[in-house]
Amino acid sequence: MRTPAQSTPAAARLAIFTAFGTLLAAAPGLAAPTVDVERGTQDKAEAPASCCTLPGRFAALSAESAEPTSRVALESISGGMRVTVGDGPFADYRTDIARQPVVWPLYNAAGLPMTRSFPLGPAGPKEQKDHPHHQSLWFTHGAVNGIDFWNVRPDAPADAPRIDQVEGLRSEEVGGRVVIETRNAWRAGGRTLLRDRRTLVFAAEDDSPTPHRWIDFAVELEPxxxxxxxGDTKEGSFAVRVPGPMKVDARLGGAIQNSVGQTDEAAWGQPAEWVLYQGPLRPGADAPTGGLVIMSHPDSFRPVCRWHVRTYGLFAANPFGAKDFPAGESTQGEVTLEPGDRLRLRYRLVLVDGAASAADAGRWFERFAASTDPALP
Known part of the structure; x- marks a missing residue:
């Protein structure tokens, strides 16, 4: 069965969060590639030029990230790699503290943590000790041949589902950015079911009018x-757990908005190009604010995906779930990869220092959407 991926939503009036005033913005219309839903691969005849097949060449780098204004550096640490900007921390890429690779901790340009600390560290302000499988920034899925790789506690037995890094392909500084590329194995019950090759690109514009950093994430999955x-489940896939004070349920001013203007609870399970989650980073009347934007690239499989974004703080792009989400025109569901098939996903996470507008998110998305693979050495 062949079916077109969803086209991007038409331009719409966007309602800005109550905490940050009202603005107008428009989401650009972009045609999505055709995909083979049964195989989960792009139609080769219609694949966009930026979709590449050379190993290690599918890290999405936009015109914005081609010349970042803040230099990002890399150093080795126990269990992973540390990314810094100037003299300050940005992120740690870790393979030793969870049942899959994670990025934790993660800081914005002001040096403030941008994801929940628990369960990888002590619980921070307004953090609930729930959902211990929500681990900062991670990628996994809740139904892989019926096996749940999502809802696995850190203290699960050794043969429980896990994603292990099996090879580090490269970790380097390139043009003011940091690139980390790895091979990983999805294992359960003594068997490897799935392999992935993932690339993360870290970049920053700490001195821009709206200071922000970003992480491009590209992954290629194959049996x-x-x-x-x-499988068709809401439990997935490219995910963040926001810091406690930012979540809507903390009632400190946190808010959610997507690219078609839906907010808070109404954004859950809806198709969108991007979602913005922002709010205070500490309790208190004069607390600093920050935001997180996740964007789905037009070249990604099912680019206008559903969003498992919750007012309690979970924030995930999910291109597979359908039955658990509200009914609508967007078509998703399970995807079967036959031997030799490959499925590519591309996302960007933006970390904002201060409040971001829908216009900011829309502009950043346009740059990301226009990105092509520069074939880094």
Whole structure:
């Protein structure tokens, strides 16, 4: 069965969060590539020029990230790699503290943490000790041949589902950015079901009018041997757990908005190009604010995906879930990868120092959407 991916939503009036005033913005219309839903691959005849097949060449780098204004550096640490900007921290890429690779901690330009600390560290202000499988910034899925790689506690037995890094392909500084590329194995019950090759690109514009940093995430999934079905579930996939004070349920001014103007609870499960989650980073009347934007690239499989974004703080792009989400025109569902098939996903996470507008998010998305692969050495 062949079916077109969703086209991007038409331009719409966007309602800005109560905490940050009202503005107008428009989401650009972009045509999405055709995909083979049964195989989960792009139609080769219609694949956009920026979709590449050379190993290690699918890290999305936009015109914005081609010349970042803040130099990002890299150093090795126990269990992973540390990314810095100037003399301050940006992010740690860790393979030793969870059941899959995670990025934690993660800081904005003001040096403030941008994800929940628990369960990887002590719980911070307004953090609930719930959902211990929500681990800062991570990528996984809740139904892989019926096996749940999402809802796995850190203290699960050794043969429980896990994603192990099996090879570090490169970790380097390139043009003011940091690139980390790895191979990983999805394992359960003594078997490897799925392999992935993922690339993360870290960049920053700390001195821009709206200081922000970003992480580009590109992953290519393929079966390890037999066919693999990525099932229809809300539990996935490219995910962040926001800091406690930012979540809407903390009632400190946190808010959610997507690219078609839906807010808070109404944004859950809806198709969108991007979602902005922002609010205070500490309790208190004069607390600093910050925001997180996740964007789905037009070249990504099912680019206008559904969003498992919750007022309690979970924030995830999910291109597979359908039955758990509100009914609508967007078509998603399970995808079966046969041996030899590959499925590519591309996302960007933006970390904002201060309040961001829908116009900011829309502008950043346009730059990301226009990005092509520069074939880094």
């Amino acid at each position: 390890a041997a037999d066919a693999v079905t990525l």
